[in-house]
Amino acid sequence: MISVEHVTKTYHTRFGPRVILDDVNLSLAPGRNIGILGRNGAGKSTLIRLISGAEQPTSGRVRRGMSVSWPLAFGGAFQTHLTGLDNLKFICRIHGVDYKPLVSFVEDFTELGVYFREPVMHYSQGMLTRLAFALSMAIEFDCFLIDEAMVVGDARFHERCHVELFQKRKDRAFILVTHDANSIRTYCEDACVLHDGKLIPFPTVDAAYEFYMNIEHTSPVLSEA
Amino acid sequence: MTNNASFLNALTIQRRVLFALLMREVITRFGRDNIGVMWIFIEPMIFTVGVAALWTAAGLSHGSGIPIVAFAITGYSSVLLWRNCASRSIGAIHANINLLYHRNVRVVDVLLTRSILEVAGATMSFVILSTLFIALEWMSPPIDLLKVISGWLMLAWFGTALALLVGAATAYSEVVEKIWVPTTYLLFPLSGAPFMVDWLPVKLQQVVLLLPMVHGVELLREGYFGNTVRSHYDIGYMAFCCIVLTLAGLYLVRDAGRRVEAL
Structure with missing residues (x-):
């Protein structure tokens, strides 16, 4: 089990502290997977780094009950x-x-x-x-953290990744973060959207997809973090 | 899992990470070409021999009755020991920033790795040079080896503690790096390497003995030269300074770990 409990992350900028993640909660059971959608600068990579343990949260905690990869x-x-x-x-x-x-x-x-x-x-x-x-x-690892790595590369690479991760290791857990809603639809059984520092859960991947498509066209683009 | 088992577990990880970082440092710093890893002690040896030659020419121990070659070797080796630790710690975090991406690799590991390498290099250089010069009869063997080793270990501790402090401080401000270089230059003449405390006026002795490394060098030289020199040192004082530096260093390292952002 991986659990992210009330995690807040603040970065210091020259214009004062900036809250990237605000009271984020998430849990993932062994063998399950989740996709996290967010636009550029939403804090996806930050969240993945916190889950991996490469960085520490400003407050809250991350528990890792299984072996977790570094952010891929x-x-x-x-x-x-x-x-x-x-x-x-x-x-x-x-x-x-x-x-x-x-x-x-x-x-x-x-x-x-x-x-x-x-x-x-x-x-x-x-x-x-x-x-x-x-x-x-x-x-x-029991759980792989994938940070858009699958989005780059050619078709052949995608296919080989697919075989290694989703076929040979389909018993493992993974967290996939991306701005590409289609890959979440293809690979994930659950989905959340990271928006304005909040992690919003959805009952289905399609519901997350719809919400994401909506905000993608309405709110202004944040600066790249 | 009991606390004991998780502590042992943590020790195993610590050992693995330090070993992995040591191999990584050795490969990237010394490369696989020409003499490779032997540079670890050749480089300080070249420095020491050069300085020993200069000091001999200048007659730095003039009038004290101390053999100049041994005086230079003991002095300059001990400077290299603590100074290289601290100097190499600068830039250590930056050079390894990508590796901090791995959960088990921490700022403290990166800094300790560099100190281990510097201590190893300076020690090999000191041992090889003294063995060589003793064999050539350019200097005589140490009177009290245990004191020499104690002084050396104290200086290694001082260097490592300083490395933690200076290395972690670079995560806060680039100014640290700029200040450190002139500081080492200014500290060198005061470090106890180019003089014996006994040669100085009493007033100056008190000032110089505030610097912890002076005590280590004095102990080392008492071990080396025995009763031909009069040493002034207080190892309790040096140990106290090292403890304070170590704790301050570890505190800063932990805090720096929270600030450092992996790419």
């Missing part, structure tokens, strides 16, 4: 001077897993070729995303 995003979590292989070794070391049996899976999935042994700073955005995805699949 465009390419954070890498040390860019290290090679893809070194990054795999690093991640295996912090999780206490032997890296050797995983090399072939990661090499195969990422299709990086010789770049697997080149520093990550020379990677393209697509290569970074493939590596990020493969590395988080390499460690067997």
Whole structure:
């Protein structure tokens, strides 16, 4: 069980404190999944970082009763001077897993070729995303946190992600945050909308979708966080 | 799970994370080319030999009867020990910011990793150089090895505590970095490395002995030279300073961890 309890997050800006998340509550049982819709700057990535434990809430708490991945995003979590292989070794070391049996899976999935042994700073955005995805699949987490990583990349990448995550690991939980309402409809059994710092639950994915489509066209766009 | 088991669990994670960070630092800092990881002690050795040569030429221990080579090696090695810890802690958070994305990797791990590497490098440099010069009979072996080791460990503690404080402080303001460099330059002549406290006028002795690292160097040199030198130190005072620095450092590190935003 993952539970987010009365979590508030405030960032300091030059114009004073800015509340990004305001008394957010969420819980997720093992094997279940939820999609969180929000526009650019709504605080989706912040929420994912808080759930992962990469950042601490200003108030409230996050309980993690199962193993939770790091936020699987465009390419954070890498040390860019290290090679893809070194990054795999690093991640295996912090999780206490032997890296050797995983090399072939990661090499195969990422299709990086010789770049697997080149520093990550020379990677393209697509290569970074493939590596990020493969590395988080390499460690067997109970819950995966996915921050729009599925939205970038080509059709082939989408398909392979789909196989790895939604077929091979369909017993796992995941939280998917995105501004793309269609991917939530495709992948998630429940959905919430993050709007004005509040996390609004909905009984069905379709209800969340409708609400989101509505606010997307009515309220002004927030600045990118 | 009992508290004991979760504490052991936390220790295991701590050990894993420190090891992973050490490997990462070694690869990114020293690379895999040429002599690679050996730079960890070659670099401080080059510094120490250079300074020892300069001090010998300048006759810095003039009139004290202390052999100049050993005086320079003990002095400059101890400066490198605490100063490199603190200096390398600057930029440590920034360089590892992406790794803080992983829940188990904390600011304290990043700072401790760099201190471990600096202490290891300075220690290897000191041991190799003294062994070499003793073998060449350019300096004699230490009189009381235990005192030398105690002084060295105290300086390593001081350096690590300082590294936590300075490293965490950089998360608050970039000014820290700018102030730290001139501070090290100003501290160096006062650090106890280029003089023995006994050579100074009594008034100045009292001022210099306010600096914790001076006590460590004095202890180390008493261990090295025995009764040929008159040392002034109070290890209780140095330990007290180190405890205060460590606690302040840990407090700041914890608070810095809340401020740092992973990308």
